[in-house]
Amino acid sequence: MRAYGADMRAQSEDTPGVATAPFATSVGSVRSHRVFATCYDRMNAAAERTFLGRRRAALLGGLTGTVLDVGAGTGANLPHLRSAERVVAVEPDPAMRQRLERRAAESTISVEVSAASADALPFDDASVDAVVFTLVLCTVGDPNAALAEARRVLRDDGTLAVLEHVRGTGRLARFQDAITPVWKVVGAGCHPNRDTLTTLRGLGDFAIHDVDEFRELPRWFPASPMLQLTARPTR
Numbered sequence: 001m002r003a004y005g006a007d008m009r010a011q012s013e014d015t016p017g018v019a020t021a022p023f024a025t026s027v028g029s030v031r032s033h034r035v036f037a038t039c040y041d042r043m044n045a046a047a048e049r050t051f052l053g054r055r056r057a058a059l060l061g062g063l064t065g066t067v068l069d070v071g072a073g074t075g076a077n078l079p080h081l082r083s084a085e086r087v088v089a090v091e092p093d094p095a096m097r098q099r100l101e102r103r104a105a106e107s108t109i110s111v112e113v114s115a116a117s118a119d120a121l122p123f124d125d126a127s128v129d130a131v132v133f134t135l136v137l138c139t140v141g142d143p144n145a146a147l148a149e150a151r152r153v154l155r156d157d158g159t160l161a162v163l164e165h166v167r168g169t170g171r172l173a174r175f176q177d178a179i180t181p182v183w184k185v186v187g188a189g190c191h192p193n194r195d196t197l198t199t200l201r202g203l204g205d206f207a208i209h210d211v212d213e214f215r216e217l218p219r220w221f222p223a224s225p226m227l228q229l230t231a232r233p234t235r
């Protein structure tokens with residue numbers, strides 16, 4: 001894990017021994033998506049300006065203590081985690097993590113970067129105050145395992161914060177199913193057809209609050225509708 005603070009800055013090299021190649025490559029269990037990582041912030045810029053930034057701010061601005069940002073990508077959440085005492089940003093993709101490390105080094109809050117995977121978090125039980133998933137549960141290999149790990153590391157009075165694009169209904173859902181094989185390739189593993197709310201409810205580990213399913217993107221767009229919620233552990 002790399003820490004960024006006054007005395008430990010700008011360690012931006014990739015994980016030793018892990019090659020970053022064009023498009024996607026697998027090295028061990030780590031996939032590197034160099035082109036996706038290069039384009040990611042530019043691809044999202046309009047959405048961040050029009051609604052995503054505002055959503056991130058509302059969801060994350062009140063989180064305090066130790067906040068675990070799972071699948072932190074290029075670090076888009078960092079500017080919004082203003083009240084956190086410490087952020088642990090988990091990102092297994094070396095190409096994304098390289099950008100994350102740059103952003104972490106510039107952050108005014110304490111940020112540690114980890115290359116761990118959502119389904120095997122190297123953190124103690126009940127050790128964090130909040131777990132954040134933004135645009136990640138569509139991509140992780142096993143959303144059930146990722147959410148179970150989130151519950152394990154979260155304190156009993158902790159907060160789960162989720163902002164995801166999810167499965168639609170009717171024709172949109174059928175379109176999402178049809179396009180998923182291609183979307184996964186261009187979207188670095190993203191599944192536009194995941195019913196994340198049903199997955200979360202099915203686990204039974206969280207009491208869900210403040211659910212907001214919304215559409216800011218065109219109705220036909222596969223990465224729509226979106227879901228914003230907070231939840232607390234039930235057991």
Ligand SMILES: C[S@@+](CC[C@H](N)C(=O)[O-])C[C@H]1O[C@@H](n2cnc3c(N)ncnc32)[C@H](O)[C@@H]1O
Binds near residue numbers: 075
């Ligand atoms: C679409 S990006 C979202 C990045 C960021 N959370 C955001 O809101 O912009 C999805 C991220 O999930 C990461 N990811 C994929 N599989 C993962 C896993 N098993 N554990 C943790 N992160 C993962 C990807 O590397 C990628 O950076």
